Amino acid sequence: MSAPPSSAPRWMLYGASGYTGQLIAEEAVRRGHRPVLAGRSREKLAPLAERLGLELAAVGLEEMRGLVSALEGLPLVLHAAGPFIRTSESMVQACLATRAHYLDITGEIPVFENTFHHDAEARARGIALMSGVGFDVVPTDCMARYVAERVPGAHELDLAIVFSGQASPGTAKSMLEQVPSGGRVRRGGALLPWPMGKGLRRVRFTDAERTVAPIPWGDLVTAWHTTGIPNITTYMALPRAAARVVRFTYPLLQRALSVEAIRHGAERLIESRMHGPNETARNEHHTQIWAEARAPDGRRAQAWLELPEGYAFTAVAAVRAVEEVLARKPQGALTPAGTFGADFVLSIPGCRRLDALP
Template sequence: MTNFPASATVLVYGAYGHTARFVLDELMRRGLEPVLAGRSSERLLSLSADYPDLSIRTADVADAHALLSGVDLVINCAGPFADTALPLAAGAVQRGIHYLDLSAEQQPVLNLAAEFQGIPIASTIMPAAGFFGALGDLLATAAADDWAETGDLEEISVFTALDHWHPTSGTRRTGERNTGLRFKVADGNLVPLAPSHSPGKPPVSWTFPAPFGTCELGELGLAETICISRHLPAQRVSSYLNLSALTELRDPVTPPPTATDATGRSAQRFVMEAVALRDGVRRTARVQGQDIYASSAPILVEAAARIIAGEAPTGVLSPASAFPAQGFLASLPFEHFSLNTEATLP
C-alpha cells in the first residue's frame, strides 16, 4: 500500500454516489481529507453530515476553475462517464492536475486517448481505474508478463462471474446512456462487437473455482478490452460475464445493493480471471473477493497514491501500463490472488 504525502489535496467529484463512499473511506483510511464535490448542493450537504470535517465544492464538470483550484488530483465518480470524463479531464489537464475515473464504459477511454494523443501534457490521465477496466487489465498484464516484450500474444480473455448483481442507480443510468458501439480485438485491431444477446450467438462456457463452477457467459464490450489493447500486443482480446448476473442487471425490478457489514459492502461474491495464450501455453491470473463496487476503491486509490508519489508517466494510461502489474495486484486487499502457468495445451 502506497501512502499519500500529507500535503496532497484530492477532490472526489460525484462524492455522494454509491462507489464514491467507498473511495472517500479509503482515502481517509490513508490519512487524507478529500474535498467533496458534485453538481448537487443538496446531496453534498446531506453527505457532509457523515463527513463533517471535509470541505465541499458545488459545480458542474465544465466549471474547472470552481472545482480544481488548489487540487493535486481529481477522482471522477460521477457517471455516465460519457458525459463527465472529457470535460473534467480537460479542465484537469489545463491546470496540470492528475485525473482518474471509475468508468466501465469503453467510449470514455477511447475519447480521452483520442483527445490527448500526441499532445505533451503534465498530467496523468487514468480512466477506468476500477473493477471493470483496471482489474481485468492488471490481471491480463500479470498473466502475460514477459510475453508482451517478446512478440504478439495469441489471445487474452477476461472471465468474470458474480453470484448476483444488484445494480446501483448510477449503473442503471450509465447503461441507459451507453448505447454506442462496443469493441473487441480481432486480428490485432479493434472491431465492433455483436451484443451478447444477438440471435444465434451462443454463450461461452467457462469453469471457475468454487462456489461458481461452470458458468455460461456472454461476451461484453467493457473498458478492460480498450485498456488491454492500448499496451499489450494481442491478436484477440475479449471480455465475458456470467449470464445469470447479466440477467439480473438487465431486469428493471432487481433491487440495488444492500449493505451487510460495517464498511457498507454487500454480500456479493466475485471471481475474475484473465487468461493469456501463446504457442499453446496458457497463463492465468485470478482474484476473488466481495462486492465489485467496494473493490473499485482500493484499486483507484492505490493508483492515485502512486501517481502523486511520482511513479506514473504523464499521458493517458491505465494502472497496468503505468505500474508493475503483479506488485500492484499484490498490494490490494483481495481475498485471493494467484498466477498459474499451464503446460502446453493439446
C-alpha cells in the first residue's frame, strides 16, 4: 500500500460541510492532505475551512461552467454530497471534462450502475471513476474478492452486515431515495426484484448467530464487477420480528415514498431531527461482515471481518482511496477491491479478518 504523499497535492472534497464530509476533511488533514473544500454554500463551508486552514470553493452542481472552472488544475474529486442519485452525474461530467479522477461514497445501486456506464469515456479521458469508497462498499467489496479468490469458479456469493449506531441525515435521505425501487438480488448476472423481508436465514457472526434479511446493498453491482460471480445476495442483520414487520409494511412505505411530495417532506423532517453519531459513538460502536462464496461442485469459503463504526471507517477509507488513485492513476470505471485488492480493507486501522471462528 502506498504511503501518504510527501507533498500533498490539492484535490477537491465536494460536500465537505455535510456530516461525513467534515469527518473526511479532518482525516485528510491528519494525513497531510490539503483538499479544497467545496459545496453549494460558502456560509456552511467557511467555518470548516477556517478551522482546518483550507481553501474553499462555493459552487452548485447545476453550475457546470463554474464547476469545471473550480476543478481546473485539480487531479481528483472526492464527492460526498448525497443523495448521489441526484448529484453524482453532474460531478462525473465535470470530471470527464477536466480529466480529474472521480471518487464518491455512495451506496445507491443506480449510481453504481451509472458510474459503470461511463467506463469507456473514463478510459478515453485517462481517469478513474470509482463509486463507493467508504463503508459502502469498501469492506464488503474486499470480502467479496477475498472469498471469491479462494473458490475459483464460484457461482454464488452471499454477504451479510451487522450494523451498530445511527445514520447521518445524508445516509437517511439516500435510503429514502432507494425505497421506491424495492429489494434486489442478482441472479444469472441480472439484477432482479426481491420482496423486502423475504428470504430470512441464520448467519453466524463473530459474536453470535443472527437472523439476516436480503437488502439492496451496493455490492449487487460492485461485487459482480469485482468477482464476476453471477448470483449475489446481500443481507443485513435484523431481529426476526422486525424482518417480518418489514415484509408486510414495506409495500405501503414503498407506495408512499414513490410520491415526490411525501419523500421531500420526509427529507425535510430528517434534516431537522437527525444527527449523525457523536465522537463517543463512533469510537465505541463496531460493525461485522460475513462473506461466503460457493461453487457448483460444493467447494465453498467463508470469512468474517470486524471493523470500526461505519462513519469512522468511511473517513479513513475514502482518504486512503484518494491516496491509492493518485499513486496508481488507474483508468476506467472501477471498484475498490478490483483496483486495490482484497487486503485494502486491512490498511484501515481497527479491521480484522478471520477465516474461521473458534
